[in-house]
Every structure is written in C-alpha cells, then in structure tokens.
C-alpha cells in the first residue's frame with residue numbers, strides 16, 4: 001500500500017531527488033519537504049551571475065559542485081525527465097580541460113602536469129613521487145594483513161606502493177574529492193574499485209587492471225547495460241557520449257532549480273522552506289511526530305532523512321537512539337571565485353591540486369587544497385567580447401584556519417603559477433563558506449552503515465524511517481540523486 005504521508009527532512013539535492021522520485025512512484029501520497037534554508041537545492045544550487053565593473057557585463061560563477069560525470073545515469077535521467085537537454089554543455093575527453101591536470105607540491109614553485117595512465121610518468125617532472133609507488137605496487141604480492149576489512153587511503157597506498165606516492169598523489173586526490181586528510185578517509189568507502197582490484201589482481205592493483213580478461217570486460221559491459229535499463233534517459237546519453245564531464249550553459253544550479261520548480265508545481269508536494277525541524281518523535285500509538293520552529297506538529301506515516309547524520313542525531317529521541325550518526329567528521333571548504341581582466345593566467349587545463357605539505361598541514365600555503373581553471377572548458381567572454389579568466393581557489397578541509405584574505409590568496413596563486421609579476425587586480429571576487437559540507441567516511445564506514453540500516457529496519461523505526469545522503473553513501477551529485485531515486489523501495 002502506498003504511504004499515506006512522507007516527510008522529507010532536508011531540501012538539498014538528495015531531498016529534492018527523493019521528493020521527485022517518490023511522487024512518481026506513489027502519486028497518491030502526500031509529501032512534505034522541510035528545509036531549514038529559504039532556498040532549496042543546498043550547495044548544488046550555488047551558481048551566481050556576477051556583474052563585472054566598467055560595463056563589461058556579467059559572468060557565471062560556481063561555489064559548489066561544478067561538473068557532472070556521464071556515468072551517473074540517475075542525473076542523465078533527471079536531465080531527460082526535466083527537459084534540460086538543450087542546456088547541457090560537455091567537456092570532451094580530448095580537450096585540455098579534461099586531459100591536463102596539474103599538481104602543486106608545497107615548497108616548490110609552479111605546477112606540474114599529472115601524467116595519464118601510461119608509461120609517460122617515467123619522464124614526468126613528478127616521476128620522483130610516482131615511480132616508487134608504481135614500482136613497489138608491481139613487485140609486491142598479496143600483503144593485506146589478515147582480518148583487515150578496511151583502512152585509510154594513505155595506509156592502503158603506502159602498503160601497496162610507497163609513502164611518498166601516498167603523501168603526494170594520494171593526499172592530492174583526496175583533497176580534490178573529499179577536501180579531507182587521506183590518513184583518515186576509508187579506502188573501501190571512498191575508492192571501492194581500488195579495494196576490489198587488489199583482490200582481483202591477487203594483491204596487485206595494476207596487474208588486476210591490466211590483466212582483466214575479455215570475458216571480465218564483457219561481463220562488466222553487460223552489467224552496465226543491464227543497469228542502464230533502470231533509468232528513463234531518452235537520448236541524453238548520446239549528448240554526453242565522448243565527454244569527460246559536463247555541466248549546463250547557466251551553471252550547475254540549473255539542475256537544482258529545475259528540480260525545485262518541478263516539485264513545487266506538484267500539488268501533492270508541500271514545501272516548508274525556512275523551517276527547522278527540532279524533534280522527530282515516535283510512539284506506537286500515533287507514529288511519527290515532527291516538531292518544527294514554524295508549523296504545527298506534522299504526523300507523517302514515513303520519513304526520509306536527507307540531513308547530515310549529526311543533524312539527524314540531534315533530533316531523534318534519546319529513548320530510540322540510532323548508532324554511528326556522529327562517528328564521521330566532515331570537511332568545511334571555502335571556495336573563492338576570482339575573475340581576472342585578462343587571459344593566459346594559467347596553462348590550459350582542469351586546474352591543479354595541492355598535496356599535503358611534508359610538515360602536516362602546518363606549511364604556510366594559506367590552506368589551499370586546489371584551484372580550478374574555470375575558463376578552460378568554456379572561454380569566459382564578456383558580452384563585449386573581452387576575454388576574462390575565471391578561477392576558483394578551494395581552501396580549508398584539513399587546513400584548520402585557512403587565510404582567505406585576498407592579498408594572501410593572490411600571493412600564493414602567483415607562487416603556484418610561477419609568475420614573476422603579481423596577478424592583475426580581480427574584477428570580481430566571491431567567497432563561499434561551506435561549513436561541514438563533505439563528510440569523511442572513516443575506515444569501517446561500510447560495516448557501520450550496515451548496522452545503521454539494521455537498526456532502522458527493526459524496533460520502533462520498523463523501516464519507516466530511511467536515512468540517505470552523502471553521509472551514508474557517496475558524496476558526488478550522482479550519488480545524491482541516485483539515493484533519492486532508490487529511497488523507499490521497500491514501502
């Protein structure tokens with residue numbers, strides 16, 4: 001039987017995706033979205049058009065996620081169902097924005113191109129950091145200690161390869177995705193393919209990757225094709241064929257805005273934005289009762305929590321605790337968009353990542369984790385045809401007190417980009433503070449989430465509360481949309 005009334009706690013991308021898909025699956029159910037902020041969409045809606053001085057017109061800037069991966073079927077499905085195909089802009093795999101990724105090693109001026117998966121690393125400027133890792137990975141056999149079910153990314157890369165490769169490459173990769181410390185992040189939760197490849201290659205990841213048999217590749221392809229059948233994607237996959245990543249002409253906010261518009265128009269969905277949940281109670285007689293700061297108590301039959309796990313922990317009753325809601329830390333990121341009145345500030349490429357300093361995040365690198373070269377993929381032209389350059393400086397994460405003052409950030413950019421002359425005065429600066437925006441799954445996360453699921457399916461909760469979102473599964477836009485699609489499958 002369809003649920004009578006579903007309450008969705010949190011109106012970010014995960015909550016919106018849940019409302020969209022649940023309303024399709026249960027067209028007769030009432031759905032209420034409760035969101036603390038006035039605006040829906042969370043940080044996936046952080047796109048802005050900024051006006052440039054001197055009659056130069058305006059450019060789009062992004063404060064949150066900026067690109068999507070073609071492999072995320074759940075997002076392609078939304079693009080199809082929301083009619084967004086015409087706004088899609090792709091970055092081809094062959095373009096510099098996809099191929100050229102750089103690394104800055106604190107203490108050394110400049111940035112170095114990260115070689116692709118080929119022997120080209122042998123003559124790369126980064127070979128001193130990469131070669132030990134690759135060589136040891138090849139010669140070491142099975143060395144996973146017995147009984148180890150998970151470990152940190154740093155420990156995994158050190159065990160398989162070499163500490164220097166782990167510190168330089170592993171830490172940078174983790175900065176670029178989780179804005180976190182690779183010594184804390186669970187390898188199985190964050191990079192499950194690495195863990196699996198080690199098992200397939202009987203110890204050797206690269207061996208496992210290189211020696212995949214024709215049957216294995218064929219089986220993988222078949223599984224992907226089978227999986228695709230779960231999604232209504234129309235011709236959207238063709239649009240993104242051959243793309244490394246894609247976005248929308250008016251930025252990533254397009255997706256969250258279209259989703260908010262769609263759910264707002266649905267007469268069965270009630271949106272309570274600017275409303276904070278203070279308690280989620282449960283008793284056998286009346287079922288759920290949600291207390292908010294603005295409305296009368298709400299009594300849904302089913303609840304989806306798309307809140308962060310610590311936020312959920314604050315509202316559930318002491319009498320019915322749920323395990324592991326406060327185990328994982330999360331990272332805060334400051335994103336600074338800068339628009340410069342000139343081109344050729346950086347080489348063509350995606351941008352660069354900064355690895356962990358040797359002295360453990362104490363180095364005076366201002367707390368920069370990486371910088372994206374936002375104009376590479378799509379030239380930033382003002383309406384007057386003048387070329388401007390957009391960059392985004394990502395700061396914070398394990399750097400506890402990043403120095404976000406403009407002169408300090410510009411001085412560091414100048415050093416990273418190895419420029420003799422200072423950078424020109426930016427035409428526009430926009431600073432976004434994202435507090436606790438990306439959870440860091442600690443080793444053992446998958447087992448703990450299994451136990452949380454068990455607890456939710458038993459006792460008073462009895463499967464009527466589902467907990468989803470970045471704190472439970474993956475942190476990408478695709479993962480958030482997918483978790484909304486899959487919620488309430490047992491209802």
Ligand SMILES: C=Cc1c2[nH]c(c1C)Cc1[nH]c(c(CCC(=O)O)c1C)Cc1[nH]c(c(C)c1CCC(=O)O)Cc1[nH]c(c(C)c1C=C)C2
Pocket residue numbers: 063064065066067068069175176177178179245333335350351352353369370371372394395438475476477478
């Ligand atoms: C705004 C800061 C964010 C940082 N990480 C994420 C955000 C939103 C989340 C994230 N970033 C990437 C992934 C991987 C999967 C994916 O959906 O692409 C996730 C979940 C990779 C990535 N990191 C950066 C970009 C532009 C991308 C997109 C994909 C690509 O082109 O490879 C840049 C970047 N993000 C962060 C930092 C510190 C950083 C540095 C350059 C933190």
